[in-house]
Amino acid sequence: SQQGEEDPQALSIQxxxxxxxxxxxxxxxxxxxxxxxxxxxxxxxxxxIRSNEREKHSGRLRVTLDTSKKSSSLLITASRAADTASYxxxxxxxxxxxxxxxxxxxxxx
Amino acid sequence: xxxxxxxxxxKVTEKGKYVELRCDPISGHTALYxxxxxxxQGPEFLIYFQGTGAADDSGLPNDRFFAVRPEGSVSxxxxxxxxRGDSAVYLCASSYGNNEQFFGPGTRLTVL
Numbered sequence: 019s020q021q022g023e024e025d026p027q028a029l030s031i032q033x034x035x036x037x038x039x040x041x042x043x044x045x046x047x048x049x050x051x052x053x054x055x056x057x058x059x060x061x062x063x064x065x066x067i068r069s070n071e072r073e074k075h076s077g078r079l080r081v082t083l084d085t086s087k088k089s090s091s092l093l094i095t096a097s098r099a100a101d102t103a104s105y106x107x108x109x110x111x112x113x114x115x116x117x118x119x120x121x122x123x124x125x126x127x
Numbered sequence: 128x129x130x131x132x133x134x135x136x137x138k139v140t141e142k143g144k145y146v147e148l149r150c151d152p153i154s155g156h157t158a159l160y161x162x163x164x165x166x167x168q169g170p171e172f173l174i175y176f177q178g179t180g181a182a183d184d185s186g187l188p189n190d191r192f193f194a195v196r197p198e199g200s201v202s203x204x205x206x207x208x209x210x211r212g213d214s215a216v217y218l219c220a221s222s223y224g225n226n227e228q229f230f231g232p233g234t235r236l237t238v239l
Binding site for chain 1 (some may be wrong): 183218229
């Protein structure tokens with residue numbers, strides 16, 4: 019079963035713009051992670067935010083977590099064409115990650 | 128150091144055949160996970176190993192699927208009597224403790 023649901027399903031922006039993706043989940047979590055996937059293969063870990071954290075930064079990425087609303091957001095600032103990929107949130111509920119269906123981001127130059 | 132590796136990268140087989148997919152985790156990672164990803168979907172959990180034992184196999188879809196990790200390192204996912212619905216990308220990940228999981232490139236399985 020899939021717990022996380024990303025929104026929007028698809029997002030198209032111009033280089034230099036910011037991209038925001040949201041993720042909602044259903045049950046209590048230990049942490050929430052965001053991954054990027056290019057061409058249907060090779061998930062790349064972007065950032066992990068623990069349940070007691072509210073915001074985390076890594077380079078051009080900013081992740082927020084609101085456990086009361088069971089939601090998270092991923093912001094990519096000053097997007098580049100190379101950011102074109104699918105982005106997944108994954109919730110850690112114990113022994114495995116539960117992924118959503120992902121947001122497909124397309125950045126055009 | 129080397130990341131998670133998976134072999135083969137692609138596997139084409141016929142319905143009813145048996146296949147084995149291999150995963151080499153990052154050295155020293157005690158936890159190993161198998162996921163399956165169908166087109167347009169996120170990865171779905173299959174099985175989790177802590178050391179040599181399967182700590183959670185609740186994601187295996189049926190008894191045609193089996194996985195082993197005999198020495199606590201390399202793992203093999205085995206699928207018997209393959210069906211067309213088994214076609215997917217099979218992903219392996221490893222981690223040290225309850226930290227981020229590092230994924231391999233996956234094996235794309237096509238059942239004709």
